[in-house]
Amino acid sequence: MDIQTFFKMTYGLYVVGSVHEGRVNAQIADAIMQISNDPVTIAVSLNRENLTNEFVKKSKKISVNILPEDLDMSVVNHFGMQSGRAVDKFATVDYETGVTGAPILKDNSLGYFEGEVIDVIDVYTHTIFVVRPVEAKLFSDKAPISYNEYRERKARAIREQKATGGRYKCAICGYIYDEQAEGKKFDELPEDYECPVCHAPKRVFEKI
Structure with a gap:
């Protein structure tokens, strides 16, 4: 099976956050999609080994920050290449907490939504969280970055x-x-x- 086939599928790139017992954490994720319109529900897939996954499972709270096409690649390194178990990822990041208490980026974000988890499905290495949004806001009308564009920039x-x-x-x-x-x-x-x-x-x- 040629796994390159799956790289032709369309994905975005996001910073997904959560909160547990007053502590916030976030990670990079790409497997996120809207699965219904009325009411709006979103599916978010996170690796089961990640701290953010643990926070979401325990609190049922989640935030999804949409990253721009002109993204500073250091954002991916910061949220995607180190573990929240070893460092406080938000110690040097400008953010605020939303209505759920989950973290909202104030920079490098086109907008966000936050919500409550209404269903959980474990699939092999990942967990799919079905989310009911409770708040959403746009900051910019710039184009979002796709996962494919991120991979191409990295390869170049x-x-x-x-x-x-x-x-x-x-x-x-x-x-x-x-x-x-x-x-x-x-x-x-x-x-x-x-x-x-x-x-x-x-x-x-x-x-x-």
């Missing part, structure tokens, strides 16, 4: 860096730092150096 960045014959590779997004092209040894970079594509810290780079 990797191809551009590979052309320079890189030496150190970002383990998060695949960006390659080429010492010859940059004119500076990787070891000489400051410790607060970040990947220019996804803003991952210097420590995640691997020598190749």
